[in-house]
Amino acid sequence: MAGAQADVWEDKAQISEVLIRYATGIDRRDWELFRSIWADDAVSDYGRGFRFHGPDEVTEYMIETHRPMGATQHRMTNMVIEVDGDRATARTYAHVVLMVDKNDPTAWMDVIAHYDDVFVRTPDGWRISERKARQSRRLTSG
Amino acid sequence: MADLRQDQAEISEVLLRYATAIDRKDWELLRTCWTDDLRADYGGLVFDGPDAIVRYMTEAHREMGDTRHQLSNFVIKVDGDRATASSYVHAVLMVRPKDRNAWIDAIGGYDDVLVRTPDGWRIKERTFHLVRMLTNGLDGEPDWQAPLKAEARQ
Structure with missing residues (x-):
């Protein structure tokens, strides 16, 4: 890939990697990996009053909310990225499948959601400075 | 080889543009996915030309809430x-x-x-095949012909 265009495609590839890292971090419960995607002053808004300031707050929330769960998958698709x-x-689509009770293999939640993000380029690479997450459909097993 | 990756990346963006356009109900954006001689076959529902498919999609999704066309498993070969x-x-x-x-x-x-045009890659032929459809809370089966009948009435 040539010249200035190559830089934009490289930026998009790196941003895609950060988006996937969100999923990998949660789904493997690798909280250092998860924490590494956020800018220091990141604001994340998951709706219904769930707003977090900074990497530590959102990481602590994710640790607690996933603690009782079994396996989870955050299936990320449709990454539409604009670099300036x-x-x-x-904007990224997420199909989130959660086995919500590690002691009950019949208990699950299935969420269709999307993330609207603002990314900033830092010396450590691209980081999320703002995230807004919204759900379109939520199904539960019972 | 570098040009192949560029072409694959650009084609991926066209495939995503179809989903983005329908899910945002941006019908002008949807029109930009196709060549003028597009032929699309959605399991027997056949569209000739961009206007036909855009009119259908506009009508079919007009009264819906959120839609999410989640795309994965891209296999792209360029010649x-x-x-x-x-x-x-x-x-x-x-x-x-x-x-x-x-x-x-x-x-x-x-x-x-797809073909490469002065405006970038465009879809010239599309076939859609269904693997599984589930519904919930509907009155009966979806009527995929209904948007055509609505268009005919206009």
């Missing part, structure tokens, strides 16, 4:  | 100014905006032929 210098925006 | 692409789709359609229990859930795939 050291800033980027992205 | 000069022509390419083939296959992709998997998992479409979740909230058919009534205020009813969180009324939905269509369709798993299927697209097989496409």
Whole structure:
């Protein structure tokens, strides 16, 4: 890939990797990996009053909420990324399948959601500075 | 080899543009996915030309709530100014905006032929095949012919 265009495709590839890292971090319960995607002043809004400031708050919330769960998958698709210098925006679809009770293999939640993100380029790579998560459909086993 | 990756990346963006356009109900954006001589076959529902498919999609989704056409498993082969692409789709359609229990859930795939045009890659042929459809909270089976009848009335 040639010249300035190559830089944009490289930026999109790196941003895609950060988006997947969100899923890998939660789904493997690798909280250092999960924490590494957020800018220091990141604001994340998961709706219904669940808003977090900074990487530590959102990480602590994710640790607690996933603690009782079995396996989970955050299946990320449809990454639509626009890069503008050291800033980027992205909309990503997520199909989240959660086995909500590690002691009950019949208990699950299935969420169709999307994330609207603002990314900033930092010395450590692209980081999420704002996230808004919204759900379109939620199914539960019982 | 570098050009192949560029072409694959650009084709991926066209495939995603189809989903983005329908899910945002951006019908002008949807129109930009196709060549003028598009032929699309959605399991027997055949569209000749961009206007036909855009009119159908506009009518079919007009009264729906959120829709999410989730695309994965892109297989893209480029040969000069022509390419083939296959992709998997998992479409979740909230058919009534205020009813969180009324939905269509369709798993299927697209097989496409694309051509390189002065405006970038465009889809010239598309075939959609269905693997599984689940519904909830609907009155009977979805009527895929209904949007055509609505158009005919206009």
